[in-house]
Structures are given as structure tokens and as C-alpha cells.
């Protein structure tokens with residue numbers, strides 16, 4: 001039995017998916033698209049909103065749908081469309 005040398009590989013996980021949009025205004029919905037110029041790399045996108053809406057898309061078609069859905073969310077978002085109170089359609 002040899003002497004096991006303890007080599008602990010510690011890989012720090014640094015994932016900060018949340019950007020810090022610091023515009024003058026206060027944006028409500030964001031969208032982030034990663035589309036590398038290389039055709040071999042699958043593009044991906046993420047759109048999220050402070051109302052809890054969040055979507056991920058992987059693939060060209062899915063990303064395009066996500067962009068469309070993101071635009072539609074501006075009309076469907078309860079935060080962006082605080083129209084009238086107590087209007088709940090089944």
C-alpha cells in the first residue's frame with residue numbers, strides 16, 4: 001500500500017447568469033440570445049421577465065420562436081399590462 005497523496009481538485013463554479021441591466025429605466029423583460037457565427041454551434045436563447053416568465057430555447061427554430069414569444073409576452077405580461085384590476089378571464 002502506497003501513501004495516497006490527497007490531491008483535491010477544486011473547480012470553482014462561477015456561473016453568473018444574471019446580468020445587471022442598469023439602464024435609466026427599469027426594464028421588465030429581458031432576452032439574451034447566443035448565436036455563434038459558426039454553423040456547427042447550436043444557438044441558444046433565454047428570455048425572462050420579472051413576472052416569473054422564463055423560457056429557454058436551443059436551436060435556430062426554437063430561438064426564433066422564443067424571440068416571437070418574447071414579443072408576445074409584452075402583451076401578455078401582467079406586469080407590463082397592468083390594465084384594470086380584477087379582470088380575470090378564464
Ligand SMILES: [Zn+2]
Pocket residue numbers: 029049050051052053073077078079080
Ligand atoms: Zn412578464
